[in-house]
Amino acid sequence: MDDRPIVALAVSRSVHAMMFTDDALALLREAGAVVGPVEVATPEAVRPLLAGATVAITGWGTPRFDEFLLTAAPKLRLIAHSAGSVKPIATEAVYDRGIRVTTAAAANAAPVAETTVAMMVVMLKRIPWAIRQPWERKRLQQGGPIRELRDLNVGLIGASRVGREVVRLLRSYPRLRVKICDPYLSPSDAAAMGVELAPLDEVCRCDVVSVHAPSVPATRQILNARTLALLPDHAIIINTSRGSLVDEAALLAEMRRRPLYAYLDVTDPEPPPADSPLFHEPNILVTPHISGGMNQAQKDMGRLAIEQALRFLRGQPLEHEVTREMLPTQA
16 A cells, blocks of 8 residues: 555646656655646546645646635645746635645746846847848947947846846846845845845836836836836836736837837737737837746746655755745735
8 A cells, every 4th residue: 555645746738748857757756646637627627636635736727726626635735836826726725724835936037037138138239120120230220229238227126036036147247237126125135136226216217127026916017107208218128027017008108209129028918919009019029928937947847846845745844935925925
């Protein structure tokens, strides 16, 4: 009889194939009796997996852990989420039962930050517009300055995991003044990061403004008509966070009024309508939410979720826990 703890892979077969490597799954099977995945992760399909489970590993598409699921999981003690935001699955009832929750957002932060900094370089150099006008260098320069990522003010909205990783990457670029706005960041933490803690209005006056805050009521359309008007001409706006943080109508209006450039990897709604004016504005670049969670990053996130499950089963401290108190400030 197998008396090892039960670990439920509460994900669909397609997510399972996308997120978990054979090596990581082998380590998990050494530590526990693994059940799942399911064909489609409906509540009815996931519920039987949870009977007797100590750990549930969840992911994109896993149903919310409400009373219907939790009443079938009396032994559940950990939900290790293999995606970023735990809000789609975590409920008050989860925390009321003393079930702990972890996130794999840290594994997703690196590719999002790398994309963010790469787009800073690309847009300051005006490469997308140079591609549209090959060998018309004089005309390109007449349209705005061609710059490098140095001797500039970079403003970050949010000291999230991604925001902090962006700061780390920016250290390799010379003579940058990085300013960050985050109500939960202390002056001492900002100093330790090597950045200047600044109010939102000051951050919005930077040459590059990048959004890395969670989507919560306080951040909805934090870039709006008033704050966008503070941007200097030829400023770069980057949003790899959540579409709701930018008032897209105000952004379009401001960009039609003067020279600004924007990269939106996220929109509101997502995806945008096929006839969205975002697709037709010459100084806006739109991509379909690809800055994180693709290919290698997906495997990294799955690996991180399994690592947290293993740490829990071995009695070791969790590294990426999301407590009830943290949930309101998470993406």
